[in-house]
Amino acid sequence: MTRLENDTFIRALLRQPVDYTPVWMMRQAGRYLPEYNQTRARAGDFLALCKNPALATEVTLQPLDRFPLDAAILFSDILTIPDAMGLGLYFSTGEGPRFERPLREEREILSLIVPDPDTHLRYVMDAVTEIRKALNNRVPLIGFSGSPFTLACYMVEGASSSDYRQIKTMLYTRPDLLHHILDVTAQAVITYLNAQIEAGAQTVMIFDSWGGALSHAAYQEFSLRYMNQILEGLKREHNGERIPNILFTKGGGLWLESIMASGCDAIGLDWTIDIGEARRRTQDKVALQGNLDPAVLFSSPEAIAAEVGKILASYGHGHGHVFNLGHGISQFTPPENAKALVEAVHTQSVRYHQVG
Amino acid sequence: MTRLENDTFIRALLRQPVDYTPVWMMRQAGRYLPEYNQTRARAGDFLALCKNPALATEVTLQPLDRFPLDAAILFSDILTIPDAMGLGLYFSTGEGPRFERPLREEREILSLIVPDPDTHLRYVMDAVTEIRKALNNRVPLIGFSGSPFTLACYMVEGASSSDYRQIKTMLYTRPDLLHHILDVTAQAVITYLNAQIEAGAQTVMIFDSWGGALSHAAYQEFSLRYMNQILEGLKREHNGERIPNILFTKGGGLWLESIMASGCDAIGLDWTIDIGEARRRTQDKVALQGNLDPAVLFSSPEAIAAEVGKILASYGHGHGHVFNLGHGISQFTPPENAKALVEAVHTQSVRYHQVG
Numbered sequence: 001m002t003r004l005e006n007d008t009f010i011r012a013l014l015r016q017p018v019d020y021t022p023v024w025m026m027r028q029a030g031r032y033l034p035e036y037n038q039t040r041a042r043a044g045d046f047l048a049l050c051k052n053p054a055l056a057t058e059v060t061l062q063p064l065d066r067f068p069l070d071a072a073i074l075f076s077d078i079l080t081i082p083d084a085m086g087l088g089l090y091f092s093t094g095e096g097p098r099f100e101r102p103l104r105e106e107r108e109i110l111s112l113i114v115p116d117p118d119t120h121l122r123y124v125m126d127a128v129t130e131i132r133k134a135l136n137n138r139v140p141l142i143g144f145s146g147s148p149f150t151l152a153c154y155m156v157e158g159a160s161s162s163d164y165r166q167i168k169t170m171l172y173t174r175p176d177l178l179h180h181i182l183d184v185t186a187q188a189v190i191t192y193l194n195a196q197i198e199a200g201a202q203t204v205m206i207f208d209s210w211g212g213a214l215s216h217a218a219y220q221e222f223s224l225r226y227m228n229q230i231l232e233g234l235k236r237e238h239n240g241e242r243i244p245n246i247l248f249t250k251g252g253g254l255w256l257e258s259i260m261a262s263g264c265d266a267i268g269l270d271w272t273i274d275i276g277e278a279r280r281r282t283q284d285k286v287a288l289q290g291n292l293d294p295a296v297l298f299s300s301p302e303a304i305a306a307e308v309g310k311i312l313a314s315y316g317h318g319h320g321h322v323f324n325l326g327h328g329i330s331q332f333t334p335p336e337n338a339k340a341l342v343e344a345v346h347t348q349s350v351r352y353h354q355v356g
Numbered sequence: 357m358t359r360l361e362n363d364t365f366i367r368a369l370l371r372q373p374v375d376y377t378p379v380w381m382m383r384q385a386g387r388y389l390p391e392y393n394q395t396r397a398r399a400g401d402f403l404a405l406c407k408n409p410a411l412a413t414e415v416t417l418q419p420l421d422r423f424p425l426d427a428a429i430l431f432s433d434i435l436t437i438p439d440a441m442g443l444g445l446y447f448s449t450g451e452g453p454r455f456e457r458p459l460r461e462e463r464e465i466l467s468l469i470v471p472d473p474d475t476h477l478r479y480v481m482d483a484v485t486e487i488r489k490a491l492n493n494r495v496p497l498i499g500f501s502g503s504p505f506t507l508a509c510y511m512v513e514g515a516s517s518s519d520y521r522q523i524k525t526m527l528y529t530r531p532d533l534l535h536h537i538l539d540v541t542a543q544a545v546i547t548y549l550n551a552q553i554e555a556g557a558q559t560v561m562i563f564d565s566w567g568g569a570l571s572h573a574a575y576q577e578f579s580l581r582y583m584n585q586i587l588e589g590l591k592r593e594h595n596g597e598r599i600p601n602i603l604f605t606k607g608g609g610l611w612l613e614s615i616m617a618s619g620c621d622a623i624g625l626d627w628t629i630d631i632g633e634a635r636r637r638t639q640d641k642v643a644l645q646g647n648l649d650p651a652v653l654f655s656s657p658e659a660i661a662a663e664v665g666k667i668l669a670s671y672g673h674g675h676g677h678v679f680n681l682g683h684g685i686s687q688f689t690p691p692e693n694a695k696a697l698v699e700a701v702h703t704q705s706v707r708y709h710q711v712g
Contacts, residue, residue, distance in 0.1 A: 172655035173655045272572060295528070298524060298525040299528035
């Protein structure tokens with residue numbers, strides 16, 4: 001059994017008392033950091049970086065060496081699972097991820113197979129192991145996966161999409177096929193996240209980046225349902241330690257009550273919802289993670305401190321809050337503004353955790 | 357005083373009894389119609405089409421000749437106001453609208469002027485007059501404008517944006533400058549919409565396409581506040597007839613209560629909110645317009661009828677509902693599916709309006 005030097009993040013997710021509000025930033029190891037860009041250049045490209053455990057470890061730790069963040073997150077891509085399923089992930093310059101073989105044909109859909117995490121996704125587990133070693137228990141390590149619906153969007157569209165035409169056409173004309181994709185993908189996510197936990201991930205987060213593009217009814221049936229399936233299959237403990245989980249549906253503010261009903265430990269919030277209102281609606285039954293607009297980091301340390309103050313005040317006194325951005329940090333963020341964010345959260349949050 | 361042959365749409369917006377739920381489709385005069393593409397080709401390009409009242413009239417009426425829609429909407433662009441302010445609107449192929457001179461410099465911002473609708477926007481008023489003549493009171497005509505925040509997004513970014521970096525940087529570093537842009541733009545929208553009403557628009561709609569990109573607090577301060585200002589200056593009657601208004605913030609489902617507090621007649625809803633839930637939250641104090649996912653129109657008449665049925669059932673018995681899509685109809689929509697939508701609404705909605 002290992003003891004974390006700083007377990008504030010884990011305690012906040014479990015709604016236990018903490019001395020201050022922990023903070024990390026989605027995509028904290030990323031292009032806004034010059035040292036990241038250097039490592040990435042050495043790797044060759046983004047995908048090569050993801051698939052190289054030593055370099056993935058290096059970039060995972062870079063933001064921690066700059067800022068006193070309360071958690072590290074595995075450096076990887078959300079599309080590792082469909083890549084391991086054989087769809088042929090690649091990144092075309094300036095256009096984001098693409099698949100060589102998008103899923104369209106019934107025959108291909110019905111022959112989808114859950115990839116074995118120990119072979120095709122071995123590089124992810126190796127990265128988790130190596131990062132844990134390098135972290136040496138400074139802070140906890142977050143593992144993650146895309147949600148089944150978000151993965152299916154990329155798998156069916158073949159790339160990111162502005163109108164989700166292919167997958168929504170399938171959803172409304174052949175829901176049986178989409179359910180099949182989602183079911184196999186949910187099984188794959190369970191296997192994948194449990195392997196990450198066994199390799200050393202101390203929290204797991206599910207990124208449902210695109211569930212917010214669905215209607216309220218379709219969200220329940222095609223996104224949340226499969227995140228529920230994952231939670232049922234997910235390890236909640238490992239080596240006697242609780243492994244908290246976080247569900248994050250971008251644009252999911254209207255659906256908090258049903259997300260909470262999944263039994264998750266924490267809900268990630270984007271910046272469109274008032275976090276105090278979210279706390280009232282979820283009645284302190286889950287932890288909340290969020291929810292600064294990443295665009296605030298384009299401003300100044302003073303403006304950042306003011307916006308951080310509003311979120312802390314809106315959440316109010318008591319535990320169960322992990323500070324984060326409402327979406328990934330932008331590549332155009334000045335690193336000193338990320339530093340100002342972390343400092344503002346740590347400094348200003350202390351008074352909300354004092355007893356009496 | 358003229359009498360509309362079909363005033364179902366106006367009555368529904370005013371929450372008066374109707375025999376069935378009226379329906380129209382955002383962007384109903386558009387690229388999914390082959391006859392629209394022909395007229396547009398004759399005009400030369402999209403902007404030339406907007407600026408030619410005779411051709412704008414032609415395309416406005418095209419969908420009404422195909423489908424028994426309950427309202428017509430002025431064919432125009434939301435960016436006419438910034439164009440009239442001198443920013444130099446143009447459309448680059450495949451990239452959407454752009455401005456030659458985006459607003460960045462304080463000096464330029466402080467010299468913004470409310471354009472005179474009778475000169476620089478004369479072509480819009482001429483189109484309204486000509487469309488009213490051509491409609492000959494078949495159905496009411498909707499006039500519209502972009503919201504101040506949405507217009508400001510384009511004006512400051514210079515084009516559509518995925519991260520709103522320029523305008524949000526201004527919002528968090530120089531809110532005074534953004535407030536100035538929004539105030540002048542709100543005045544321009546008031547003048548513009550009132551001129552449309554005098555020219556014959558029988559309802560006005562404000563499209564806040566990008567307000568949903570803001571945080572809850574910034575939405576109140578930078579988007580809704582200026583829509584409130586517009587409502588205060590907007591004519592509510594003309595020639596003894598009520599002129600209802602509709603506010604539509606895409607992604608605004610979390611903020612219905614504050615939108616309703618503006619005193620608007622109706623709120624437009626995208627598809628992420630359950631319309632029955634929206635009705636409970638707004639307590640029948642405003643009409644609701646929406647809210648089918650336009651992607652449903654990629655499916656089949658049967659699937660469309662089923663999804664229409666779910667929305668009508670969720671809204672339930674009683675008046676105050678205008679059926680619409682939750683966003684503009686896609687260019688990839690088969691016209692026969694748009695027809696199926698209109699038929700399904702008209703047929704299935706009758707029973708929700710029967711008394712006793």
